[in-house]
Amino acid sequence: MKKIQLREIAHARSGDKGDTANVGLIALNPKHYPLLVQYVTADRVKQHFGSICRGKVERFELPNLGALNFLLHESLGGGGTVSLKTDAQGKTYAAALLRMTIELPDSQLL
Amino acid sequence: MKSIRIAAGQGFWGDWLEAPVHQVRRGPIDFLMMDYLAEVTMSIMMKQRLKNPEAGYARDFVDLMREILPDIVKKNIRVLANAGGVNPHGCAKAVKAVADKLGLGTKVKIAVVHGDNIIDRIPELLKSGHHLNNLDTGGSAEQVAAKIQSANVYFGARPMVEALDQGANIIITGRVTDTGLTLAPMIHSFGWSFDDWDKMSAGTIAGHIIECGAQCSGGNCSVNWSEIPRLDDVGFPIVEAHADGSFFVTKHEGTGGRITVQTVKEQLVYEMGDPKSYITPDCVADFTSIQLEDAGKDRVRVHSIKGRPATELYKVSMSYLDGYKAVGTLVYTWPEAEQKARAAFGMLKRRLDALGLKFDEVLCELVGVDACWAEMTGGEGQDIPEVTLRVGVRSHDERAVERFTKELAPLILNGPPSVTGFAGGRPAVQQIVAYWPALIAKSVVSPIMEFVG
Known part of the structure; x- marks a missing residue:
């Protein structure tokens, strides 16, 4: 088993739509996309964001880009102009997701 | 071509x-x-x-x-x-x-x-069955109709x-x-x-x-x-x-x-x-x-x-007035910068409560510790050199927000030591213009193109 941080195999960008944040997570090397699909589940992401994400997390797959798109509902303190948060648009959530660690079994070591 | x-x-x-x-x-x-x-x-x-x-x-x-x-x-x-x-x-x-x-x-x-721009047509559209419900929340447009500031297809x-x-x-x-x-x-x-x-x-x-x-x-x-x-x-x-x-x-x-x-x-x-x-x-x-x-x-x-x-639908973007907000900051330094900032917020919160002011939300963030990522950052760390205490409030009562803006500066002389960063003066009270996305049938609105001059 080996622990890796997502930033070692992926890059990301995040944005907002109302009170929902989106995080696009992209494999740096397309051959690592299956690892993202297998380990970065909607449940893991929901757990990772803790109290920030008050709603559900949805996940969409884009195999053509080697990317996953996550929608984090109710995660921006009301969103837009209503929110009091420093990061009312979830701009830093991409970096936050890249901090997440996954555990790879020896058979899948990079 | x-x-x-x-x-x-x-x-x-x-x-x-x-x-x-x-x-x-x-x-x-x-x-x-x-x-x-x-x-x-x-x-x-x-x-x-x-x-x-x-x-x-x-x-x-x-x-x-x-x-x-x-x-x-x-x-x-x-x-x-x-x-x-x-x-x-x-x-x-x-x-x-x-x-x-x-x-x-x-x-x-x-x-x-x-x-x-369909703002003048909103009452007529609502009457004729175009509900304009909130695309994100499902909320009824009737509840904001009187407060709408803009409506654009x-x-x-x-x-x-x-x-x-x-x-x-x-x-x-x-x-x-x-x-x-x-x-x-x-x-x-x-x-x-x-x-x-x-x-x-x-x-x-x-x-x-x-x-x-x-x-x-x-x-x-x-x-x-x-x-x-x-x-x-x-x-x-x-x-x-x-x-x-x-x-x-x-x-x-x-x-x-x-x-x-x-x-x-x-x-x-x-x-x-x-x-x-x-x-x-x-x-x-x-x-x-x-x-x-x-x-x-x-x-x-x-x-x-x-x-x-x-x-067959266009998106409509509407905005409406939804209360007031203000955000203010103070900077605390070592030693125990984080603890001082949290203590100052506790003090501020008790003073606001004692005044009986009603807020929809009071948010405390420590910029440098947890402002963007909350507990994802891993909780309290070492004795950091400095931190910005950032407090935001939101209320439908303008006077409550106004009073909040006057409660920050006193913390400098009344509260924990080694604090600065108030040169900008009291924070401004801002009116909140909230966003209301909706859908409307393409058949009832048409773009107009014309030449000028």
Whole structure:
């Protein structure tokens, strides 16, 4: 088993739509996309964001880009102009997701 | 026509002012597109227009035209911008005056696209069964109808294509989609049919890639960010479109920044919902069909895009007044900076409670500790050198917010030591203009395109 941080195999960008944040997570090397699909589940992401994400997390797959798109509902303190948060648009959530660690079994070591 | 070059000049209202100037001067382009309207921009412009009937549009655009109009005329570049806000005619009049002053009045044909502003029709629309419920929350529009500050329909490429077909070289619009500003020149130049859904989707996705300006050419990029060359002179993106719907994303030679498959991918996933259904007035684009290829230095080829028919609905963006807010900060230093900041907030909170003030939300963030990521950062760490205490409040009672703004400064002499950062004075009370997205049948609103002067 080996622990890796997502930033070692992926890059990301995040944005907002109302009170929902989106995080696009992209494999740096397309051959690592299956690892993202297998380990970065909607449940893991929901757990990772803790109290920030008050709603559900949805996940969409884009195999053509080697990317996953996550929608984090109710995660921006009301969103837009209503929110009091420093990061009312979830701009830093991409970096936050890249901090997440996954555990790879020896058979899948990079 | 073999290919056309469409350049992005502004990714938002407030973007780098030099970018569009460089786009027209540092290499060949055929079209310059600029996006000025964020979701809440329209309500700001409505306020400006209420004070001054001549205002209500992006004045930056007029200043820009003063600078680049001679280049545009000389090189036959055509400009598309949603700079008109809630007063596209006023904006067009100002641009016309600039053109006349430069002696170029007879060389420019200015078109205006409007009809998107439906604020006066809201009561009638609600009465006749168009519910305008909140697209995100499902809330009933009846509850905000009396407080609506702006209501604008997002039009697509169609009225801009009409303007280009009739020879416009400057198109000033109210609310249109950012993607339509890029799609329209392709439909016009290649004679694409409006029901060729794959082509509509290709142009829409091209628009999505360049609509945030440098965000696809090296800006805000998480891949080796420190090695991206010369971001101070970043080249804004250019789409080189072909009639078959394929296109290249590139930038002018000699500019800074970087365009690679990775920078384009990052922009593709920005603000994305369901990737199979990116809905615009022009089509439903499928982001899972996109194929990207490295095509040389700062050059990416995009092809094989598929799409589905447009829906029968337009999106409507409304804004309404929803109370007041204020945010204030203080800076605490070592030792125990974090503990001092938290103690100061506790003290502030007890004082606000003792005054009996009602807030919808009181938010405490420690910038440098947990402002962006809450407990994801791993909780209390070492004895950090300094921290910014940032407190925000929101209330429908303006007096409560007003009083909050007077309760911060006393903490400096009444509370924990080693505190500074109040030079800016009391924070301002801001009125909250909230956003209300909805849908409306295409059959009840129509864009209007007309020429000015």
